[in-house]
Amino acid sequence: MRLPHIPQPEELEVALVGVPFDGGTTYRPGPRFGPRNVRVQSAIIRPWNPALHVNPFAKYRIADFGDLPVNPLSIEDTFRRIEQGIATVLKAGARTACVGGDHSISLPILRAVVKKHGPVHLIQFDAHNDLWDEYFGSKYSHGTPFRRAFEEGLLVDGGVLQVGLRGQVYGEDDFDFARARKVRMVTAEEFHKKGLPAVRRHLRAFRGKPVYVTLDIDVVDPAYAPGTGTPQVGGLTSYQIIELVHALRGLNIIGCDLVEVSPPYDAGEITSLLAANLLYELLCVF
Numbered sequence: 001m002r003l004p005h006i007p008q009p010e011e012l013e014v015a016l017v018g019v020p021f022d023g024g025t026t027y028r029p030g031p032r033f034g035p036r037n038v039r040v041q042s043a044i045i046r047p048w049n050p051a052l053h054v055n056p057f058a059k060y061r062i063a064d065f066g067d068l069p070v071n072p073l074s075i076e077d078t079f080r081r082i083e084q085g086i087a088t089v090l091k092a093g094a095r096t097a098c099v100g101g102d103h104s105i106s107l108p109i110l111r112a113v114v115k116k117h118g119p120v121h122l123i124q125f126d127a128h129n130d131l132w133d134e135y136f137g138s139k140y141s142h143g144t145p146f147r148r149a150f151e152e153g154l155l156v157d158g159g160v161l162q163v164g165l166r167g168q169v170y171g172e173d174d175f176d177f178a179r180a181r182k183v184r185m186v187t188a189e190e191f192h193k194k195g196l197p198a199v200r201r202h203l204r205a206f207r208g209k210p211v212y213v214t215l216d217i218d219v220v221d222p223a224y225a226p227g228t229g230t231p232q233v234g235g236l237t238s239y240q241i242i243e244l245v246h247a248l249r250g251l252n253i254i255g256c257d258l259v260e261v262s263p264p265y266d267a268g269e270i271t272s273l274l275a276a277n278l279l280y281e282l283l284c285v286f
């Protein structure tokens with residue numbers, strides 16, 4: 001996008017924020033390099049969106065806020081730094097579009113967002129529900145952020161939609177928590193069979209509500225997005241995820257993040273390129 005680096009949030013309406021932390025990964029590491037590579041690939045993004053008839057850079061003052069200062073040796077300290085960094089931007093009146101980093105970063109971002117807006121509705125594009133209780137005895141990881149978010153009262157019961165879930169889980173009861181919190185789910189299988197109407201049906205309930213959007217690049221099939229930490233086959237195409245982002249138009253989006261881009265596992269930089277495009281498409285529905 002070749003946007004200027006402006007670390008003064010009061011100058012901005014939307015701040016693009018890098019969060020180069022992957023201390024919450026459980027399998028392949030590498031998303032700490034996500035912001036860097038998405039920035040590089042964003043150089044080819046042009047401003048006008050002919051599909052949505054919008055130029056987000058004319059509509060809002062948008063710039064690259066830079067990366068938050070994470071602590072690669074401590075997830076707790078990193079969470080404090082992320083929450084504080086995001087809170088500073090929100091206090092100045094800007095919305096944030098964050099690029100991770102692994103999915104653990106969504107928890108401290110949500111903590112800051114909820115302090116400003118109150119409990120939020122969440123739309124999560126992801127192969128995994130990230131609602132597990134713990135991994136290796138740890139409550140904080142990229143597999144647990146939304147479990148913690150529910151427990152901390154950051155999310156509205158019945159106000160979470162997950163799209164793209166697929167692959168194997170550990171057991172039959174892995175979806176019990178989601179059911180108890182009335183999480184709306186459109187699996188990849190269902191989306192492949194029924195298409196966009198299966199998602200639109202749920203989106204009605206999000207109209208007029210403060211909605212936070214989190215996009216895990218692993219929602220896309222590894223054929224299109226190989227550079228990610230926990231790849232799952234049977235996912236979406238590049239076009240399907242763009243279509244899904246377009247379907248968010250008209251919602252009251254108060255912020256978003258795009259996570260789990262792992263450049264060391266990428267091929268021909270296609271994952272970072274897709275991520276840069278999806279970040280742009282997200283800005284177009286802000």
Ligand SMILES: [Mn+2]
Nearest residue numbers: 103126130216
């Ligand atoms: Mn995830």
